[in-house]
Amino acid sequence: MKFMPHRPRAAEFLIALLAWTMLAATEGAAAAESLPVIAHRVTLEFDVAAHSVQVLDEMDVPPGLAYLRLGDGFNLESIMGTDMAMLDPQVVVHPEEDENGPYQRLDSSAMGGFLLLKYSGTFHQPTDDVVFSRETVGAEITATIGPEGIYMSSGSEWLAGNPESLATFDVTVTTPLEFEPVTQGRRLDHTPAGDVLHTRWQAVHPSDGLNLIANRFVVHELELAGGIVCYTYFLDDDPTLRATYEERTAAYLEMYAKMIGPYPYAKFATVENWFPTGYGMPSYTLLGGQVLRLPFIPYTSFGHEICHNWWGNSVFVDSSEGNWCEGLTVYCADYHYKELESAAAAREYRRNLLKDYAGYVQDPDKDFPLSEFMSRHSGATRAIGYGKSMMVFHMIDRLVGHDAFLAALRTVAAEHQYLPASWGDFLTAFGAAGGQDLASFRPQWLERTGAPSLALEDVAFADDQVSFTLRQSEPTYILDVPVVVGGPAGDQEHVLRVTDAVTPFVLKASGATRISVDPDCHLFRRLDPAEIEPTLRQVFAHDDVAFTTGEANPAAREFAEAFTETDDPVFSTDETLPAAAGAGVMINPSAAAAKRLLPEGLYVSGATVVLDGKRYDLGQVDLAFAVADPDQPGRTLLLVYSRSPRRLAGLANRLSHYGKYSWLVLPSGRGKVERGNWPAGASPLAAQRP
Structure with a gap:
């Protein structure tokens, strides 16, 4: 069994943490039968001014684990083994490196079943330029400690573990008084003491990693049905936002309990992060402040994170498949x-x-x-x-x-x-x-790469039947293909088993006038290009994007650099795009350059935009839309209009959230982004009776 190393899962959001109590011996028994379980009893003390953490980890290590991994950024000060014997770190600890990076390897086979590790680390990663969206995943923050906040990801390997094991955790945390920590499991203690705060967290179920965050949170708790405690950890007190997340938490927990089974934890917390994240941890989610406040998030991605408490957080991934x-x-x-x-x-x-x-x-x-x-x-x-x-x-x-x-x-x-x-x-x-x-x-x-492609051929309508041929790409798949035949009596769906490259069919269909293959996209397949309208995604998908502008504007180059995340994008001011570019972006193009590219229903003149009969002022909004390149079939162009250098420079990241759309009208402030799609072309997988 290959057990997937634990780290927060992003997507539109994802995973990370777990726990220990005296009940772990019984409640964790089932997991222990499959994978060895390490029991951690951890004391943490943070110094945010020094960006440092002191760790004391008392571990019960089951037999059979040849080694433990500890993050490369920690200084091991002492190791005590079974019978309280002191061990020499230079003898039992070795620097190693694998595909996940450098780490310290502890020879646990020589240490016995009990270990007491004392170590420290200093971590401070800049978070100002972190990018997290559906289209873009920026550099991952693994550990950072400072006045702006504390974030310790399991990806930093701040607790010693083994990829072929699980672990339970009993964690006591000391932070500055104004810093409220949160991690997975149940909070057992919350005691101010002078200028520091002591908290203790405990969870009974084995897991594959632990994350911890602390900040100047305003904390609220609400008991839900079944005794589950709902927490909110927000950086500002916002009663309306808090009530929304409490209501949605209760609704999602009820939904998934009915769909999948009982909720596997004692609490669920919604935690605001100071840098962009979208992570689902066992018993809580960590969302960047901007994302947290988007009006649609509580009704969409937030539920995704709660669902991860079943899939990924309590049912783990055996990644061997x-x-x-x-x-x-x-x-x-x-x-x-x-x-x-x-x-x-x-x-x-x-x-x-x-x-x-x-x-x-x-x-x-x-x-x-x-x-x-x-x-x-x-x-x-x-x-x-x-x-x-x-x-x-x-x-x-x-x-x-x-x-x-x-x-x-x-x-x-x-x-x-x-x-x-x-x-x-x-x-x-x-x-x-x-x-x-x-x-x-x-x-x-x-086990295969790729996807099947389908073609509809040789369609012939008769009074009481329709005949046709389905062709699929090779190597062939075994497919159950939905075929919809329509006529005076309405539509009827047929599911046809296809195994060969070419398969003829004859269907009884009195008065049939139309036929379409998989019109509702029930099959995973490669769409025919004619089925796809131009979208921003088709530009984001290319690594070789070229940029051009019709004006001398430093902000245009800033846009190109942000779009490509490079300091040297292919950029020109003569409104020509190299033929070799996989996609092109035209920034504030001249009227002459844009004239033949404007789709039907779109008009741009000076600061005036008319789209589907609605008028906009480019002084108040920005416009972006995708079109097919008339000079280079298969290439998509993105046209971007912004009359504000300040807005233009930051527009690239904003566009990254809307890749599935053909056009966007983006207000200068926090208003709703209007978006839509051009009509797709006629599907080659459909035919009409002449």
């Missing part, structure tokens, strides 16, 4: 909310995932099988690890039936609580619940 939990969390959260909204909203969500794949995974070198997905760090990894994965769960849902699908989820959640689960565990549960043979799913959806 890839990381399944991002796709499943999207299916149970983001996509499920669209299903609750309407069938049309759910269809558009699936279509957007297929557009993501078509846009970000054009280069075969960026493709990889789901069995190799660990975490997202780019548009391509997100399109596969989140989007393709979600579509695989959707296809299984349609194959086995929704009731059987949910029953299988409950089975996995119950049988693997506080234990790792693999794709194979899910496929076994789905097959058993639905009475289906899912043998073909693993090789074609988990």
Whole structure:
């Protein structure tokens, strides 16, 4: 079993922490049968002025663990082993490095079952330039301590552990009096003492890492049904915002308890971060302040983070077959909310995932099988690890039936609580619940790269039937293809099994006048280019973007540098784009350069914009829209209009949140961003009776 190293999972948000009590021996027994469990009893003392932490970790280490890892940034001051014997760090500690970076290797096989580690570290990472959005993941902050806040990620390996083990935690924290710490598990103590605050946190269930954050929080708590405590840790007191998150917390906990099973923790806390994050930890979520206050977040991404308390935080990822939990969390959260909204909203969500794949995974070198997905760090990894994965769960849902699908989820959640689960565990549960043979799913959806492409050919309508041929790309897949035939009596869906490259069909359909293949995007497939309208995503997806402007404006170059995250973008002021560029961005283009690029319904003249009959003033708004390059088929152009140098310089990061749209009208202040999509072209997977 390959156990995935623990770190906060981003996405639209994700994971990190756990715990210990005297009950761990009984409540953690099931996990201990699968993986060894280290028990930590930790004392932390922070000095924010010195950016430092002192750590005393009393550990019970189970037999069989050959070594422990401790972060490279810590100074080991003393090691005490079994029988209180002092051990020489120079003998039992060795510097090592692997794909995760440098670390200190402790030879635990020579230390016995008890260890007392004393060590310290100094950490201060700048957070001013951290970027976190759907399209962009910036540099990850692993540990930082200072007057602006404390953040200790499990990714910094600030507690000694082993990738093939779990751990429980009993943590006592000393911080400046005004700093409120929060971590996973139950808070047992909260005692001011002079100019410091002592808190103690304990959780009974084994996990794969611990994160801790502290800041000048305004803390509120509310007991929910079942005794679960709902906390808010906000940097400013905001009763309206607090009430919104309390209400949504209660609603999501009830939703997922019915869908998956009982909530696995004693509390849930919503924690505001001072730099951009979107992380789901066991029993809490850590959201950047700007994201926290976006009006749609409590109804969308916030639920995704709560859902992670089942998938990823209490059912762990056995990564030997890839990381399944991002796709499943999207299916149970983001996509499920669209299903609750309407069938049309759910269809558009699936279509957007297929557009993501078509846009970000054009280069075969960026493709990889789901069995190799660990975490997202780019548009391509997100399109596969989140989007393709979600579509695989959707296809299984349609194959086995929704009731059987949910029953299988409950089975996995119950049988693997506080234990790792693999794709194979899910496929076994789905097959058993639905009475289906899912043998073909693993090789074609988990172990292969790519996606099938479909074509509709040789369509012929007769009075009582329609004949046609379905062609798929090679190597072929075993596909259940939805085909919708319409006529005077309405539409009828047929699900056709396709296994060969070319398969002819004849369907009985009296008076049929139209046919379409997978019109609702139920299959994970590569969309035909004609099915996709120009979007900002098609520009973000390219590494070789060129920029041009029709004016001498330093802010335009700042925009290009922020867009590409480089100091040397391909940039010109003569309004020409190199033919070799994969995509182009035209910043405040001249009227002559933009004239033939304006789509129908869009008019730009001076400071006036008219879009679908609505007038805007470029003094008050910025405009961005994507169009197909008429001179270079397959290339997308992004036109950006901003009359404010200050707004233009910061616009690139703002656009990164809206990649799925064709056009944006962005207000100068905090107002609502208006957005939409141009109509897609006629689908080659549809035909009408002449």
